[in-house]
Amino acid sequence: MSEISLADFKVIIFDCYATLADWESGIFTALHPLLARFPSSATWTKNEALLAFTEVEKDLERKEPGLLYCDLLTRAHEVLAEGLRDNDASASANLTAAEHRAFGASIKDWPIFPDTCDALRVLEKHYKLVILSNVDRASFAHTHAKLSQDTDLAPYAVPVPNPNAHWLPQITPNSRSPFSLILTAQDTGAYKPDPRGMLSALEIIQNEFGVGKDQVLVVAQSLYHDIEPSSKLGVSSVWIDRQGATMGLETLSEAPKWSKRFETLGEMAAAVEAER
Template sequence: MRITDFDVLTFDCYGTLIDWESGILAALAPWRKRAGVTLGDEALLTLFSEVESKIEAERPALLYSDLLTATLREMGGRSGHAATPAEAAAFGQSVKDWPAFPDSAEALSYLKQHYKLAILSNVDRASFAHSARRLGQNFDLVVTAQDVGSYKPALAHFEVALARLAAMGIPKQKVLHTAQSLFHDHVPAKKMGLASFWIDRRAGKTGTGATKPPPEPVKPDWTAPSMAAMVEMHKREKAR
């Protein structure tokens, strides 16, 4: 099996294409400063991962911008540093400010020449629209949590995307899911019988950052530390 064997790349966006950890920490900075939060960056990202995933499971129909607001409220309660309503609301609207990884737009432009590109994201449509502009792409398919009424690792994103791709004449054997999060993406992708490519953006770092660890072992089919490295792998395969 080669990465050039596929017709579609389905992407997680946040953590894979958009640097959500930098975006999250920047958006939390006003609260941290005002409230005197002493948790370090990694501890704060771990707290975020625990709270965000819990709310996603408990309130799957909640719009992601509102979910982020609720996440900061609970993070404040757990840490003993309550967030103000204004701070929580600002965090809820922060996705628009989260930066793209430096290699994402160029890599997507290259890959678009060889694949259809799809997004399977846990955010809402309005938040993703800002990120799409940062990435410079009109994606062939976008499936958000707002569309399916649940959050990955629930399977609805994958079920809807595969059904829509099948209607285009593309079977799941021609779909390669590309993502950073083992928890949100690779475990459910494997449950759906998909090949997967791990963009390990946290290679060399300790812990799992803003993403919970997977509940079970999972083995992606390929691994690279960046989108740029994935592109180089594709170029080498094409040259052979």
């Protein structure tokens, strides 16, 4: 783990869910109606439920990288339900397609961490901020409005005729978005930790902003999805070690790959202000 100065970077690539938004609480809340239907899962702790879910999700991301994230969540809910039903022979619970779709649409309800928005306003003064997220555009639009603290924010103010085109929200008139570039799995065609997403982001950042990877900093909670693959590409990173987190920590026992660690994004923003 090499020491870095936060002032040496010009662009931050953020993971969104788990770093800026509390996806673990959002997922667990949305899973509760399903878990309560089966004796084997009704008593699961939050950690048990999230670990069971994330194994299903990761498997689907590997097998179906072209599936939109809202549809992937829908399918993950179905697969988890099928497994619970198989384990509980006495259970007669049958879930409807609408219930599965409701879970897939739950992203709009996932909460933002309380320190996130203020921290983004600090960081946008010093860096161009980029989102690289395992999500689809329509689902992220809800989170984007929350992160921008702008309920009137248009999901895509500029038409995107090319389904693989990226979104530059800074060209939207009067936008309060803190982000200069938003890339979803729908844009890159790959789910992290597949390196294609990060390579796509680095290429666009070089072309759009003239910034090479030596001045790009990845900021994320997930070691598995973000810190580990970024390290392999030679991109510096900051680990936001959200306390109590369960998902994304598969490589925690290995040698650290991050350059700095903070428990909250607010803590990092304060460090940036102190350095400058």
